Amino acid sequence: ATPTALLVGTGRGAQLGILIKGPELLEETRRVDTVVLDKTGTVTAGRMALVDVVPAAGEDAAEVLRLAAAVERLSEHPVGRAIADHPTPHPSPATHPTPATHPTPAAHPTPAAHPTPAAREQSSPAAAAPDPRVDVALGADGVAIGADEVREFRADAGRGVSGVVRTAHSGLDLARRVLVGRLGWLAEQGVRTDDVAAAVAAAEDDGATAVVAAWDGRARGVLVLRDPVTPTSADAVRELRALGLRPVLLTGDNRGAALAAARAVGIADEDVVAQVMPDEKVAAVERLQAGGARVAMVGDGVNDAAALATADLGLAMGTGTDAAIEAADLTLVRGDLASAPQAIRLSRRTLRVIR
Ligand code: ADP
Ligand code: MG
Numbered sequence: 001a002t003p004t005a006l007l008v009g010t011g012r013g014a015q016l017g018i019l020i021k022g023p024e025l026l027e028e029t030r031r032v033d034t035v036v037l038d039k040t041g042t043v044t045a046g047r048m049a050l051v052d053v054v055p056a057a058g059e060d061a062a063e064v065l066r067l068a069a070a071v072e073r074l075s076e077h078p079v080g081r082a083i084a085d086h087p088t089p090h091p092s093p094a095t096h097p098t099p100a101t102h103p104t105p106a107a108h109p110t111p112a113a114h115p116t117p118a119a120r121e122q123s124s125p126a127a128a129a130p131d132p133r134v135d136v137a138l139g140a141d142g143v144a145i146g147a148d149e150v151r152e153f154r155a156d157a158g159r160g161v162s163g164v165v166r167t168a169h170s171g172l173d174l175a176r177r178v179l180v181g182r183l184g185w186l187a188e189q190g191v192r193t194d195d196v197a198a199a200v201a202a203a204e205d206d207g208a209t210a211v212v213a214a215w216d217g218r219a220r221g222v223l224v225l226r227d228p229v230t231p232t233s234a235d236a237v238r239e240l241r242a243l244g245l246r247p248v249l250l251t252g253d254n255r256g257a258a259l260a261a262a263r264a265v266g267i268a269d270e271d272v273v274a275q276v277m278p279d280e281k282v283a284a285v286e287r288l289q290a291g292g293a294r295v296a297m298v299g300d301g302v303n304d305a306a307a308l309a310t311a312d313l314g315l316a317m318g319t320g321t322d323a324a325i326e327a328a329d330l331t332l333v334r335g336d337l338a339s340a341p342q343a344i345r346l347s348r349r350t351l352r353v354i355r
Pocket of ligand 1: 038039040072075076077079080157158159160161180181182209210211250251252253254276277278301303
């Protein structure tokens, strides 16, 4: 028979927005000494914002954004949503006569809050003035005139997306296989990326997430995204630490973005594991366990599910994917990392009552 105190514990958990799959899990919760935190959607809100588009030399920022958005419209990843939800220019002849370089700020309606050094370098003084043609195109958000058609969409978890984009308007009919994803993934597929490598490095050093859009075998531009840590994350990490847990940040994102997030919430640089592929998240948890740690993991994504199941205790963000919630032992219904230390404290209190 299940001790009443455990049932009371699960009931109290429900009041706090912590759903526990079985009362016996409270026991596991008590023992953990390490807490692995996914970055995107767990420590951050997972609502990335596109803050910059840096075209490769000779490319048009508006076209880079439009083709990338066409493919990302079919993606569920926070990176994809940020790019797809952004006001996108529809193809119109006005955006096409491509001058040598397009000024990045003009191609982007967001105030250039975080222009990357690379973006600034690429904007020649002559190109510094806003380009009205691009602004007009961007203003027509959602207009379906000559909208791009996407076929053969593919999402490669932790890497990027691709699809064949057909653009047919004003006598033009083009079908291009467009790839959007991390630089290394594109390079592996034979895409020429040297034109954008500096812009990617600059954005990542600056703590941003940078993905590259490519077609016809060449990288055409860099999309720079930011996803600030949520206001409650730093306190939650402090509380987890006060409960005797060692926090570790685990992410598929680049090292620069990972370090920026870790520092913002008070996780040490040496406890940051970045650029891990979804299957490597499991290996990272197993490595900690092999070192003697009892691991709790908090995550939200499809790519976190296997690692949540591998951890001694899996906690899913209630705002996350079904795959994560199904794989986890506990669900933090409010989708707030502040519930993680609450769950640990609750189980310890409950078990103290029993003993
Ligand atoms: P996280 O662990 O932070 O949730 P993921 O493993 O889901 O990150 O993704 C890792 C990286 O893969 C992203 O930072 C991005 O560079 C790339 N990526 C994933 N999905 C997409 C997408 N839809 N479009 C472009 N890039 C993507
Ligand atoms: Mg995530």
